[in-house]
Amino acid sequence: MPHVILKNPPGFEIDLERLRAFERGLNPRRPERSAIPAQVLGYGEISTVFAIQMEGLDGLAFKRLPIFHSDQEMTAYLAIYEEYNRLLQDEVGLCVALHGHAGFTTDTGHPVFYIIQRREAAECVGHRAIHLIPPEQVLELFRRVLDHLCRVWAFNQRQDRVQIGIDGQISNWAIQGFDPAYPALPPHPDLCYLDTSTPLFRVEGQEQLDTELFLRSAPSFLRWVLRLLFLEDVVNRYYDLHLVVVDLIANFYKEQRSELIPDLIRTANEFFAGGGAVSGIEPVSDREVAGYYREDRLIWSIYQSMRRLDRFLYSRLLRREYPYILPEAIRR
DSSP states (O other): OOOEEOOOOTTOOOOHHHHHHHHHTOOSSOGGGSSSOEEEEEEOSSOEEEEEOSTTSTTEEEEEEOOOSSHHHHHHHHHHHHHHHHIIIIIIOOEEOOEEEEEEEOTTSOEEEEEEEEOOOGGGBHHHHTTTSOHHHHHHHHHHHHHHHHHHHHHHHHOSSEEEOOOOOGGGEEETTOOTTSOOOOSSOOEEEOOOSSOOEEETTEESSOGGGGGTTSOTTTHHHHHHHTHHHHHHHTTOHHHHHHHHHHHHHHTTOGGGHHHHHHHHHHHHHTOGGGTTOOOOOHHHHHHHHHHHHHHHHHHHHHHHHHHHIIIIISOOOOOOOOOOOOOO
16 A cells, blocks of 8 residues: 555645646646646756645645655654644744645655645735835845744754754745735734755754755766765755855845845844854955855856756656756846
């Protein structure tokens, strides 16, 4: 009998057969043309987020991870994923998105795992909200994100046994109480962290997530290069507050709000200079942010081109299933 993971809190009960039916008829090249149509809400490097247009699955967002090779890998990931959510919520004090999950083996024998969250209004998510609110409120939102990131680093500094990594990009935060009809930040806005699907934390210096999972969606002919030159640096970045903030600021280039970057850098440096849990953090410079973004844009542009080549080799030449959904050209 195919392996199944399905144990969800109230509000996330789903009919697993409906999700199986969606997976069975999924068109990875054009998800909106699948047997059960889906709207892509967002792309990650190893996952895609859908709204599935089917009764019983409406109002939910499904993050699909087809990266596992066995039921055991999927079960191990679930345990780490749940512990990461617990650490952020109970130990650090962040709001994390309410979630459920489903995992099963497909008809073709491949394990696939879905993280299930309530679907947020698109305008409530940070990368959309920054186009609706005035610049001074974008800076206030940025300060709130810095405050939440500071909580993670305060936790890491209080003890040595467990260290938590986090991706602070603006698209990973939802603004609680934000009304798209009257786009303004509520007083003292509360944020909810959305992207816990990369559960990075270390116990006694040992990474709990199998970081090889990051390489599963990469072209096979690139994996050794990525493992040798990039994997360790990319993972370490999420444990370094300075680099997390550089990445957060540089992401405003991609989000087409580059005119805000000088003020964001000034705000970050004022925050770092305030002492407390972030004392000793090196200030951010204009040159550093611009250089980081140029390098990041070049690397990911080449990487996505290689993934499209890999998809062609798999599906057209080898006639094999290509399980990953690739974004169209991303404006950066």
